[in-house]
Amino acid sequence: MTTAKRDTYTPETLLSVAVRVFNERGYDGTSMEHLSKAAGISKSSIYHHVAGKEELLRRAVSRALDGLFGILDEPGASRGRAVEQVEYVTRRTVEVLMAELPYVTLLLRVRGNTKAERWALERRREFDQRVADLMKAAAADGDLRADVDIRMATRLLFGMINSLVEWYRPQAAGGGGTDGEQLAETVVRLAFDGLRTSR
Amino acid sequence: MTTAKRDTYTPETLLSVAVRVFNERGYDGTSMEHLSKAAGISKSSIYHHVAGKEELLRRAVSRALDGLFGILDEPGASRGRAVEQVEYVTRRTVEVLMAELPYVTLLLRVRGNTKAERWALERRREFDQRVADLMKAAAADGDLRADVDIRMATRLLFGMINSLVEWYRPQAAGGGGTDGEQLAETVVRLAFDGLRTSR
Numbered sequence: 449m450t451t452a453k454r455d456t457y458t459p460e461t462l463l464s465v466a467v468r469v470f471n472e473r474g475y476d477g478t479s480m481e482h483l484s485k486a487a488g489i490s491k492s493s494i495y496h497h498v499a500g501k502e503e504l505l506r507r508a509v510s511r512a513l514d515g516l517f518g519i520l521d522e523p524g525a526s527r528g529r530a531v532e533q534v535e536y537v538t539r540r541t542v543e544v545l546m547a548e549l550p551y552v553t554l555l556l557r558v559r560g561n562t563k564a565e566r567w568a569l570e571r572r573r574e575f576d577q578r579v580a581d582l583m584k585a586a587a588a589d590g591d592l593r594a595d596v597d598i599r600m601a602t603r604l605l606f607g608m609i610n611s612l613v614e615w616y617r618p619q620a621a622g623g624g625g626t627d628g629e630q631l632a633e634t635v636v637r638l639a640f641d642g643l644r645t646s647r
Numbered sequence: 648m649t650t651a652k653r654d655t656y657t658p659e660t661l662l663s664v665a666v667r668v669f670n671e672r673g674y675d676g677t678s679m680e681h682l683s684k685a686a687g688i689s690k691s692s693i694y695h696h697v698a699g700k701e702e703l704l705r706r707a708v709s710r711a712l713d714g715l716f717g718i719l720d721e722p723g724a725s726r727g728r729a730v731e732q733v734e735y736v737t738r739r740t741v742e743v744l745m746a747e748l749p750y751v752t753l754l755l756r757v758r759g760n761t762k763a764e765r766w767a768l769e770r771r772r773e774f775d776q777r778v779a780d781l782m783k784a785a786a787a788d789g790d791l792r793a794d795v796d797i798r799m800a801t802r803l804l805f806g807m808i809n810s811l812v813e814w815y816r817p818q819a820a821g822g823g824g825t826d827g828e829q830l831a832e833t834v835v836r837l838a839f840d841g842l843r844t845s846r
Binding site for chain 2: 531590591592593594595596597600601603604605606607608610611612614615626630631634635637638639640641642643644645
């Protein structure tokens with residue numbers, strides 16, 4: 449039975465179990481014992497797949513980071529005016545966050561106590577910085593309001609986007625949950641056009 | 648010495664130490680032993696002031712909630728068009744969050760495992776609902792965009808505001824930190840007018 453169970457486990461399925469446990473208990477609060485229980489396989493079976501929990505963290509946040517950095521290589525992120533690029537990246541960031549929800553949730557909760565965590569934080573800052581640079585370029589083009597501090601606005605924009613991990617739940621087939629497409633559009637409209645019709 | 652130390656402690660100073668420890672360790676992860684060590688007074692001295700850690704939590708989140716609900720009683724929250732009331736409440740919410748940063752941080756991190764936590768969550772939802780009602784009234788007046796789901800927009804607005812507890816640091820006397828007044832104004836401008844100058 450143990451052998452059969454081990455055989456059904458792939459690095460992929462182990463990763464998704466690990467991410468769920470990390471998000472529930474916190475990375476610091478998760479032991480190999482917790483992972484073993486949640487996966488229903490022995491610790492030695494886990495070590496058959498990965499070197500330890502740090503490798504699982506690195507793989508999990510890599511998946512989130514690959515999704516985010518991938519956006520910057522898409523044509524929409526470099527085509528047209530800077531403000532259009534920023535809107536594109538904003539919409540796609542919301543989409544990646546929804547598609548990779550547990551992985552991005554983990555990335556956003558990383559604290560920096562271990563080497564893998566510090567690496568994740570640094571890569572995340574790098575992504576934020578790339579978006580901040582686009583925002584600055586859009587401001588330099590005169591396409592963003594001059595009466596708003598761009599660094600502050602960038603932080604607020606990320607604050608709004610990242611808050612999704614706290615409350616967004618995918619729409620179930622039978623209704624309920626949130627319409628993802630509408631959500632991405634609402635973030636872009638709110639941030640760039642504002643909620644008011646007129647003043 | 649113990650007597651002298653106990654005498655310098657007031658419920659106020661004990662509360663501020665408790666809030667700091669709750670925010671650092673999480674409410675669940677904080678024992679009376681931790682509080683005793685952080686305050687530098689014995690557990691029995693703490694029990695001289697409060698019945699236990701649940702009372703400290705209740706007092707701490709009450710301070711945040713009193714600040715937030717107080718906004719709704721201010722003239723600006725009921726004067727003029729609904730959209731102006733919403734903008735007023737948004738600006739003041741940011742200001743209260745900055746003024747009572749550790750208390751609001753604790754309120755936003757409450758999980759609902761104990762009676763005091765569930766009470767705090769319920770009161771917080773009540774505040775959110777009051778603001779959501781104002782948003783709906785503003786939409787009914789035709790002052791908010793019709794192509795945006797108001798419930799979603801309200802969640803995003805709170806997501807943006809609440810993200811401040813993660814990165815806002817008060818401006819020090821010698822510079823550094825964030826300009827609070829400008830921050831409140833930036834949140835209102837971003838959410839209601841948007842970042843774009845034109846399209």
